[in-house]
Amino acid sequence: MSDKRTVLVVEDEEMLLSAVSMEFEDAGYDVLCAGTAEQAYDLLRARPRVDLLFTDIRLPGQLDGWDLAERARALQPDLPVIYVTGYSNEQPRQVAESVLVMKPYRMSAIIDVARRLGVG
Template identity: 55%
Template sequence: MSSTPNVLIVEDEKLLMDILVVEIEDAGFNVLQAPDYEEALQHLGGEAPINALITDIRLPRWRSGWELAEKARSIQPDLPVIYVSGFSPEQPRQVAGSLRFAKPYQISALIQGLRDLGVAPGPAYV
């Protein structure tokens, strides 16, 4: 029996979020969505297990994807993280074992990044 891994995507650009959801779900993943840090934390503390986090670095209301990933790792120490951003005035603060993609990026590269981090639909998520 196989299961579908849950990927939390944090992106405040609605059009980009819509495209990401369709493409990543088509690749066999279940997608949970959050437009900001606060809503992402609700998912991270929720009932559905999160198997990977894809977060924009520049988030609304003075929070960053760097902060979100650090908080997420305090909740789930081994959570795979992918950062995406076009520009960030902050110095990179990537958590260990994460990947970073610059906008514009290929969604297929993000999907391959999930696989490279060990997150893929199939028997591993029983």
């Protein structure tokens, strides 16, 4: 069993998903990837524990990042969440103890946020 922290990265842009995943891996995290909130929710239900949810807000499918975080918190009430978005016209529906980051972002800033949330 790994003692690394596990991050679930949810991003529908494949290049961005790959880049973010590699950055988290380089920073010492285990990474799970999903392209939709539905895939991510299935992964969360199948795993005993995830240490951080990193999710885009706008995702294909029935659920968006806000919905995913709410459902994830129902499964794991203390799960830290980092939301990312390039759009700011919608009203945020952040869960408590979460951080919203606007695109474009620097991965070093994301890793810093993860560590501030106690995941590092």
